[in-house]
Amino acid sequence: MMKTRRVIIIGLDGVPFGLIRDLSSAGVMPNTNAIISHSTFRPMRSSIPEVSSVAWSSIITGKNPAEHGIFGFTALNPQSYDLRFPNFNDLKATPFWDILDGTSIIINVPSTYPVRPMKGVLISGFVSIDIRKSVFPPSLLPTLQALDYRLDVDSEKGHKSLDLFLEDLDATLKARINAYKYLWNYADWQVFMLVFTGTDRLMHFLWDAYEDENHQYHSDFLDHFRKIDGVIGEIYAQLHDGDLFMMFSDHGFEKLNSEVYINYLLHREGFLKFRNPAQTTWQNIDDSTKAFALDPARIYLHFKHRYARGSVALSDKESILKDLDALFTSLEIDGKKVIKRVYRKDEIYSGPLMDTAPDLVLVSEQGFDLKARLNLEQLYGKRIFTGKHTLEDAFLLLRDTTTSLPQNLSVFDIKEIIFQFLKA
Template structure:
């Protein structure tokens, strides 16, 4: 049975949020930052502005929601609820009738958000680059969406912001495909996206006609996936370039911290990440494992890596990113064949298979949870089984891979512990969903 920190849902969220804020509150988001990495960058003198927070004694490590990916955790942050309530479980979602796959965005969120609560209290938000907010929702305030946002026009609210940001050359995201073949170019692009966040800061901040200001920098996450080894290894040819990007990120954070210092009181500052990073041991493709063990078969070649429509109807289980297992249940999926009598046995068999998986003598999974254990009463499409990997293992769920283990150009992966958190008022949340609960108490 999992730890209670992943099971218990605190009460009184609505009441606290609906009271609104009693002071101007600024939240600086740093996607992918662990407390350990922050400390290392400060000790090396790379981070000087963030060092003020580290030296305050109010920084701590908190725990990611599971799975430890950005859409799940940022949705948990801005709803103050877990996946079982807000309904976001990973990067992708599947239509159980058509088997079409889609990327998770704000349309998947099933609960109220912090800006909904604050609007009912008559308060205003300004939000820059918050992941999982595309297409941009209506709110009392201003917003430019973060990952995954393919269109700037639909990523801004109100719409009048679009021509302003477009004319200024605002960039939603770096071209992360460069990470595989031209990592030096990726670093250049990440400098440009940091500049875009600061340009939006210049636009959103000055009149101070807001109660809550959120700005998120995602550049460390993009760097971590493709250049974590260069970030750590001082002898790597791109190490100095990585440190240059970290200095740019620190200067950007310093700009936010300086503006906060200049605010009249009462005021509050929080800094939060969604997950940390660790060096990659290997990618682990869960669908390749399910195929090798006879749980998943294909009726045709997949059109691409995200093509569940290629599944044979006789398949008993399949995976979606990063380690979500769905039983191909006839009561849930249009072409499913597993009935209620078989279901429990299939879950048992798949779970045992996952728990036994090893790589070079190391167990791959730290935990393998059932839906009842991890997402009681889950909204939307919760998985039947959730895999939680050991440090350094990056779970994937492709439909066009046959090898369970492999390396495909990435060198870092998410980790769920030691996630960076700071609060100027000294609160101590346990995990990401608790941050805004504490903010509004």
């Protein structure tokens, strides 16, 4: 009898290629270093925008946002102007595990809340609200609760105390490890996928601790990766010959120098207006608004045909887009260019959901974190975060196989790599 071909995937949310390269060669991640020595290890491009919900939805479906429908963490209801958070129910493309014949164990992939029935086990990643809707099959719930399973790090703690945050990060990691160990032998699976998301949280709060050896939390930062490397080694040791083993991240990370508030700029330049300037809420957007931004830097024209109170005619589209392009490309802070690239939607998306796609998406220059808060106080500033996402330097680590990889690797290729292997 032919042995089932198996796929084992470890996801590390937000971890850049350069960090894996450096921590593995520096001895912090010795298991990863050993795997790299006989694997393909390459930088990989994220989705645009490079946020987790878009990137992971693209990874699990192999589709682009105009096909799967997830364009960001937020969406604005065109009738009520309520800001909402799209979830797994909004995903319009099929995740790979629903196409396969075999059983899949999928742990902690972001944007898979609420769970729905599938062949195997699905435990939602962030943003998950209620654990009872985060576990399939539901019969697993008591076991996970007994293991003190945690869906996500409590980031609120990070805003109060970094010590409390690190404690919570560690407890969450331990619980995730216990869950994976329990599920490893739970079923005769074809795909086992385990995602660590604490890495993203840690790098948002403490990227500075990674770069600065004298930082109070430098060794805590490294310890988190040391522990994850331990799990990587443990899983790797249990592989069968011929299993496909892959490890990757959904986007990269770098030092954050400044947050830049795009809606401040749009308001200052007269594109975004409020009915009552003292009330800067989404519901209070004035009819005469021409454009606004949703996180991180997706620009939507306030079209008549799309929004209940929209005032932009299709015939005005081209001139507004040109004005916006000029505004964004010339933006400088302290003599530094802020926006690297202004993408029009048809340059980056294609599919049946083009009509709901943002009209422009901005990609920042190094160090600038673009934000779409309705903040009318300042163009730029800095809060607690010291790290931010990047587009170009996610990574892919793939144990030697005959799998052929495209030259410009991106998160959209992951599903095809899995299918190429399983069909071979």
